[in-house]
Amino acid sequence: MKFRLTTGAIASVIVFIVAGIAWTLWDQAALAIHKFGWQFWQTSIWDPVSGEFGARPFIWGTLYSAILAILISTPIAIGIAVFLSDWCPASLRAPLVFVTELLAAIPSIVYGLWGIFVLVPAVREFQVALPDWIRAMPMFSGPPVGVSMLSAALVLAIMIIPYTSSIAREVLKSVPATQREAAYALGATRWEATRVALHYARTGIFGAVMLGFGRALGETMAVTMVIGNNPQVKWSLFAPQYTMAAVIANEFSEAADELHLDALVEIGLVLFAITLIVNVGSRLLLWQMNRERKPKQRATAPAEEAA
Amino acid sequence: MKITVEHLNFYYGAKKALTDISIEMKANEVTAFIGPSGCGKSTFLRTLNRMNDIIPGARVEGSVKIDGADLYASGTDAVLLRRKVGMVFQKSNPFPKSIFENVAYGLRINGMAKGRELAEQVEASLKAAALWEEVKDRLHDPAMALSGGQQQRLCIARALAVRPEVLLMDEPASALDPIATQRIEELIYVLKKDYTIVIVTHNMQQAARVSDATAFFWMGKLIEFGPTPSMFTGPREKLTEDYITGRFG
Numbered sequence: 001m002k003f004r005l006t007t008g009a010i011a012s013v014i015v016f017i018v019a020g021i022a023w024t025l026w027d028q029a030a031l032a033i034h035k036f037g038w039q040f041w042q043t044s045i046w047d048p049v050s051g052e053f054g055a056r057p058f059i060w061g062t063l064y065s066a067i068l069a070i071l072i073s074t075p076i077a078i079g080i081a082v083f084l085s086d087w088c089p090a091s092l093r094a095p096l097v098f099v100t101e102l103l104a105a106i107p108s109i110v111y112g113l114w115g116i117f118v119l120v121p122a123v124r125e126f127q128v129a130l131p132d133w134i135r136a137m138p139m140f141s142g143p144p145v146g147v148s149m150l151s152a153a154l155v156l157a158i159m160i161i162p163y164t165s166s167i168a169r170e171v172l173k174s175v176p177a178t179q180r181e182a183a184y185a186l187g188a189t190r191w192e193a194t195r196v197a198l199h200y201a202r203t204g205i206f207g208a209v210m211l212g213f214g215r216a217l218g219e220t221m222a223v224t225m226v227i228g229n230n231p232q233v234k235w236s237l238f239a240p241q242y243t244m245a246a247v248i249a250n251e252f253s254e255a256a257d258e259l260h261l262d263a264l265v266e267i268g269l270v271l272f273a274i275t276l277i278v279n280v281g282s283r284l285l286l287w288q289m290n291r292e293r294k295p296k297q298r299a300t301a302p303a304e305e306a307a
Numbered sequence: 308m309k310i311t312v313e314h315l316n317f318y319y320g321a322k323k324a325l326t327d328i329s330i331e332m333k334a335n336e337v338t339a340f341i342g343p344s345g346c347g348k349s350t351f352l353r354t355l356n357r358m359n360d361i362i363p364g365a366r367v368e369g370s371v372k373i374d375g376a377d378l379y380a381s382g383t384d385a386v387l388l389r390r391k392v393g394m395v396f397q398k399s400n401p402f403p404k405s406i407f408e409n410v411a412y413g414l415r416i417n418g419m420a421k422g423r424e425l426a427e428q429v430e431a432s433l434k435a436a437a438l439w440e441e442v443k444d445r446l447h448d449p450a451m452a453l454s455g456g457q458q459q460r461l462c463i464a465r466a467l468a469v470r471p472e473v474l475l476m477d478e479p480a481s482a483l484d485p486i487a488t489q490r491i492e493e494l495i496y497v498l499k500k501d502y503t504i505v506i507v508t509h510n511m512q513q514a515a516r517v518s519d520a521t522a523f524f525w526m527g528k529l530i531e532f533g534p535t536p537s538m539f540t541g542p543r544e545k546l547t548e549d550y551i552t553g554r555f556g
Contacts, residue, residue: 090363178400181358182462186413186469187390200403 022272029266031259040266046231046247048255053263055270057231061241062271065149065223066216068237069156074209077161078198081168081205086194097169104162112225115155120146120226123154127238142238147228150237155222160212167211171204172197203289210282217275220245244271309334309473309503310355315369317347317354317527319362324350325527328369332520337495337504339518339535341511343550347527348507352475354378355505356392357385373473390417393466393502397478399458401450401465406433406442409450409461413469428468436464437494456487463494467502474498476506480513492517511551515539523547 026033032040032053043054080100084093124146127135134140142148175197183196198205220243228240229250244267255261310332317325325347332338340348350359357378359365371378378388390413401409410429414420420428429446433439438460442453450461459479466474476495480488495504495517508514514521515535522532523546531538531547542548549555 176400178396178398179402180361181394182396182400182402182465183412183416184358184361185356185389185392185394185396185466187386187417189386189416192416196402 025269029262032262032266048260057233058244060233062243065152068153069216070213072157073161077164080165084169085172100162108221111222115226120151123151138235142236147240148238149241152223152227156216160215164208164212167208168205171201175200220249311372313370318366320364328529334503336519337499338520339514340507340522341514342524346524348524352507356389390469392473393471395476395479399462401458405447406450407446410464410468432464432468435467436460456483474502474504
């Protein structure tokens with residue numbers, strides 16, 4: 001009983017911390033919230049000089065970059081996970097796992113530096129090399145500056161691959177051997193057996209992807225260094241844009257007046273709300289998927305123990 | 308003879324799991340493998356459809372012939388072979404799909420049927436596994452919603468769908484209650500008209516009830532093999548007698 005109370009108290013601390021963070025953000029952003037209301041989510045202007053603030057380009061930049069990163073990283077991460085769990089020779093597995101997990105240990109600022117010196121010039125050259133008719137399309141338009149949405153999405157994708165792939169690998173590893181064996185017994189090839197395992201593990205893999213998405217939403221430093229920091233809502237992959245985390249990091253120490261500061265805190269609040277929505281949403285989806293899978297569990301007699 | 312095994316040795320890496328097994332199994336008969344845990348009976352069963360191939364470090368010596376064709380000859384395609392040798396596992400392992408899709412899976416991946424023909428073959432397989440009446444109105448419900456015994460019969464239907472000639476059953480009823488077990492046993496009795504069945508079981512009464520021939524394994528060796536009635540009434544080997552009378556194991 002005592003134990004239960006103690007652990008219960010400790011667990012509730014977490015809830016208080018989350019609520020406390022939300023409250024602090026709300027409180028610190030009071031001026032901006034009061035002045036702009038819901039308009040803050042929709043306004044595209046970000047002008048500290050005239051005191052006009054809107055979060056729309058930052059929300060756009062955060063979501064767009066994170067979604068692009070997921071689109072790029074998910075197939076690669078799942079490919080890595082499948083290779084490591086089903087196809088890789090045993091002697092190669094441990095070193096490969098080590099290397100992919102090492103990627104997760106690299107500090108974000110180092111990714112940023114690499115992005116500036118390698119990725120950004122590469123993106124610029126790629127854009128210049130594209131034929132004119134492609135560059136005329138809205139997705140690929142704009143001057144070739146290199147710092148852009150695409151650079152940010154690529155850095156993010158590389159950063160989240162180790163997270164998604166290591167969880168997806170664990171999930172694939174935990175698929176009961178009899179699932180693959182059942183497929184083999186029906187004349188499945190190795191690839192078809194892998195697909196059975198992927199199907200069995202799909203909720204877990206979805207969870208792995210969402211974890212990567214959550215991380216991409218909040219990633220700050222590396223993105224700030226390569227995205228171009230220009231608040232605009234554009235589809236173009238080559239346009240410099242901005243994210244919520246990046247604008248807070250860039251402007252917080254230089255925010256001179258109260259309203260600017262409060263607007264930045266409110267950006268933080270919006271980011272907090274969006275990550276919360278994404279997390280709750282993916283939880284609900286997972287829950288729904290699991291319910292479809294196991295509508296009700298019926299008891300069967302316990303297995304006869306081996307003699 | 309449907310299945311002929313000659314001087315089979317099997318290794319997991321350096322560990323020898325089966326020693327010099329030679330046995331012949333007749334078509335349209337049920338052959339039961341009995342023996343204490345770890346005696347190699349499941350390992351042996353899995354050499355009959357090369358399921359051990361997927362275990363790293365597994366190695367086979369000797370020959371296993373089905374209808375005279377050697378499974379381990381260099382030209383044999385394990386994927387095609389497994390289609391001819393169906394398998395049912397100890398714990399029911401339906402895919403997390405609908406009842407229909409579970410049975411259709413093997414037909415689909417092997418390109419054996421489509422559309423209406425597919426539906427007919429799924430129905431036929433479910434009927435053959437004595438499950439059709441219970442599921443015909445909910446073919447698109449998840450297979451995981453079925454009871455343990457129904458799931459196991461679904462797995463049998465899934466195995467039958469690709470029209471194998473041999474059916475391997477690895478303790479198919481060990482996780483089931485007595486009534487579900489009885490249904491599986493009745494099913495085995497019916498199925499042997501069309502299939503050659505090999506069943507591994509811990510349960511000696513079950514072996515006595517369902518099988519025509521019984522093989523007793525001990526420590527990776529085949530100790531005794533013969534018609535089931537004589538195995539249970541007058542075993543030749545002392546070890547067999549000790550085991551079936553419950554003196555060990």
